[in-house]
Amino acid sequence: MSRSRVTVVDIARAAGVSKSTVSLVLQASPLVNEATRAKVNAVIRELGYVYNRGAANLRQSASSRIIGIIVNDLTNSFFAELAVGMDMVMQSAGYVQFLSNSAESVDRQREVVASMREHGISGLIISPARGTEAADLKPLAASGIPVVSVVRNVVGAKVSSLVSDNYAGAKAAVAHLVSLGHSRIAFLGGIANTTVFAERVQGWRDALVEAGFEAPDMLVIGSTASRAGGVAAIERALSLPAPPTAALCFNDAAAFGVCDGLRAAGREPGRDFAVVGFDDVIEAETAVPALTTVSVDPQGMGRRAAQLLLKQINTGKVEPEAIVGSVRLVVRQSCGAGEKAGRMSA
Amino acid sequence: MSRSRVTVVDIARAAGVSKSTVSLVLQASPLVNEATRAKVNAVIRELGYVYNRGAANLRQSASSRIIGIIVNDLTNSFFAELAVGMDMVMQSAGYVQFLSNSAESVDRQREVVASMREHGISGLIISPARGTEAADLKPLAASGIPVVSVVRNVVGAKVSSLVSDNYAGAKAAVAHLVSLGHSRIAFLGGIANTTVFAERVQGWRDALVEAGFEAPDMLVIGSTASRAGGVAAIERALSLPAPPTAALCFNDAAAFGVCDGLRAAGREPGRDFAVVGFDDVIEAETAVPALTTVSVDPQGMGRRAAQLLLKQINTGKVEPEAIVGSVRLVVRQSCGAGEKAGRMSA
Structure with missing residues (x-):
């Protein structure tokens, strides 16, 4: 219910x-030229007009121009970058x-999905919570709302997905x-019970x-996929009877924690122990030692997911597509290779 | 426009x-007991009913149960924690x-505010973009939508604010x-042209x-408030004719970058150079060296902002309140005091 008394006629005048x-202009139509759009928008702002999308949606099938995004862990900078x-x-x-x-x-996710659906999102990009079932996403697909699942897949959900090649990267x-x-x-x-974890461990x-080496289960040490989790995991690894000399970490956040834990144990990451992360978040490059990591390029992945969703919105097709994004190893210092390279060039 | 064919009558039956x-139940009324609410919600989920809030809002003044949040830099983990x-x-x-x-x-923020207003948010919490003017928030206050400005103030905007005691902390x-x-x-x-920056520099x-020491302008080295910005700032600081031996950093993100930059220059933070941050993000505690910092407690600040907004929504009062949250210095290792304490107890 608009509390504003200004009408479209007032704006036009x-x-x-x-x-x-x-x-x-209100419908963000491409038929209006830039100068006119700017003039109309200036008047709209000046007069404080509020376009009542709820009412408009009831009158006509106007697109709401909102995209919903649901992530499973906002405190991990990977998802912020995504x-x-x-x-x-x-x-x-032109979307917000x-x-x-x-x-x-999963419960909170269900509430959020319902609320977003109710507010007429044009599409949804979701990195599903652990334990998400196909049934959680079906109502959206059934309503013709395009959905792109990123990072994690939801088995049986007939929605598009964009995941990384976790196996090849590991x-x-x-x-x-x-x-x-x-x-x-x-x-x-x-955390062990996710597809992403299983795929990365399989690659490891x-x-x-x-290479002809052992891959004993005791060398797989799960924890939360966070900096604190990495600290805990390296502590356990160093206390093993035959401790490892290197580690592939589940993600960059854990890898930074592993570096912290190594230093706390008096060992310098890169020199005394090789560390490799997974994701390539922004700070991987500026960290000391700079983190060797499997680059998923979170911002790039976000852009691709958005393009995939827009394509479905614009063509009106919601045929699911499954895309596995390629990854690449970015060699920096934390694996020790950079140190060696540095010494060689010195 | 609901695409669902399920009606309230079907649910009731x-x-x-x-x-x-x-x-x-659909209006989240407190009059329904928990067991009934759970039963009804289970049926709603099972039948895939979508409550059409847009239509409901036109029929009655039901609250939309959505809160809008706008932050100025999602890649800074401070805002994710907030x-x-x-x-x-x-x-x-009961809000999403x-x-x-x-x-x-500021332009993007204006679009987002308009879109949130249009979708009937019950209230807004905003950490305003640099350059936000009172006029940008006025339409909300004028519509009776409670607004709480956090972290940064907007001069002249008649909205509630919750900021930290930046001066005392610094x-x-x-x-x-x-x-x-x-x-x-x-x-x-x-970045220099913000109130927060000015207040912290004044405290410094x-x-x-x-204490009887000099505070020359050349020792104030601005940069982006990020890890990369911290790296750049310490590089410049170390190249001064009379370089500093310690630094108060604008925020924790910059402080982590300062630590990285010190290591890149062969100096150990905490031992060779004292570093203090501002914010107390989660990783401040697990970092090595653990970061000495002025604790703003982002999650706690987020909780208080939410409570302030809810109070305004529930009482229907939008009388602006200005709250300055107290801060406290958390002494860990990066300032060198922890090392000293460690040595003393050894």
Whole structure:
């Protein structure tokens, strides 16, 4: 219910344009030229007019121009960067993005999905909470609202997905550590019952086995996928009878924690123990030692997810697409290779 | 426009309750007991009913149960933690929170505010973008939508605000560095034309002057308030003719960058150079060295902001309140005091 008394007619009169031009501007139509749009928008702001989308949606099937984003852990900078990447694309396409954090709660996620649906989102990008079932996303697909699942897949949900090649990334990282002379390589951090975890551990295992080394279960040390989780995991790893000399970490947040834990134990990451992360968040590059990591490029992934969703919104097609984004190993200092390179060039 | 064919009558029948009970549940009324609410909600989920709030809002003045949150830099973990703190309170109060990132763009912020207003938010918590003017928030206050401005104030905007005692925090931090024997103390990071920056620099300056030391402008080295900004600021500080031996940083993100930059220059933070941050983000505690910082407690600040907003929503009063939250210095290792304490107890 609009509390404003200003009408489209008032706007049209003040801007010196027709009523239908004002309507087109309100609907973000591409038929209006930039100068006219700017003039009308200036008047709208000046008069404090509020376009009542709720009423408009009841009158006509106007698009709401809102995109819903749900992430599972807003405190992990990976998801913040993912959202920033999405926003770049959504903003230039004329959408406003509303983000909610499920904090890994399926119940909260259900509330948020219902609320977003009710407010007429044009589409949803979701990094699903652990334990999300196909049924949680079905109502959206059934209503014809395009959904893109990112980072994690939801088995059986007929929605598009954009995930990383976790297996290949983990395998490449471990092969790199093997090439640096390591044979006792741990997998540190991350919570076990997720597909992403299973895929990365499988890559770790296969790379070790292919190199002729052991991949014992005791070297897989799960924890929360956070900095604090990384600290806990490296503590346990260092207390093993035959401790590892290197680790692939579940994600960059855990890898930073592993570096912290190594220093707390008087060992310098990169020099005394090789650390590789997964994600390539912004601070991976500026950290000391700079983090060697499997680059998923969160902002780039966000942009691609947004483009995939927009394509579905614009074409009106919600045929699910499953995209596995390629990843690449970015070698910096934390694996020790950078140190060696530095010494060689010195 | 609801695309669902399920009606309130269907829900009532399936749940074995009256139609008005279903309506009360849909309006999150406290008059329905928990067991009934759970039963009705289960049926709603099962049948895939969508409550059309847009239509409901036109029929009656039902509250929309959405809170808008706008932050100015989602990539800074401070704001993610702030949002998580708000969400805890909002969730238990039965609200869903929609967050948008202005990325310091006043234009984008204006679009987001308009979109949130249009979708009937019950209230807004905003950490305003740089350059936000009172006029940008006036339409909300004029519509009777409660607004709480956090972190930064908007001069002249008649909205409630919750900011930190930046001056006292900075002064306490510098006094602590003076007590550890430092006299040449820099202020590193942060962008100059904000109130927060001005208040913190003033605290730095007054503490130095009161201790009888100089506070030359060349020791105030601004940069982006990020990890990368901290790296750049300490590089410049170390290249001064008479470099500082300690620094108060604009925020924790910059302080982590200062630590990175010190290590890159072969100097160990805490031992060779004292570093103090501002915010107390989660990783301040687990970082190595653990960061000495002025604790603003972002999650706690988020919770208080949410409570302030809820009070205004529930009482229907939008009389602006201005709250300055107290801060406290948390002494850990990065200032060198922890090392000393450690040695003393050894």
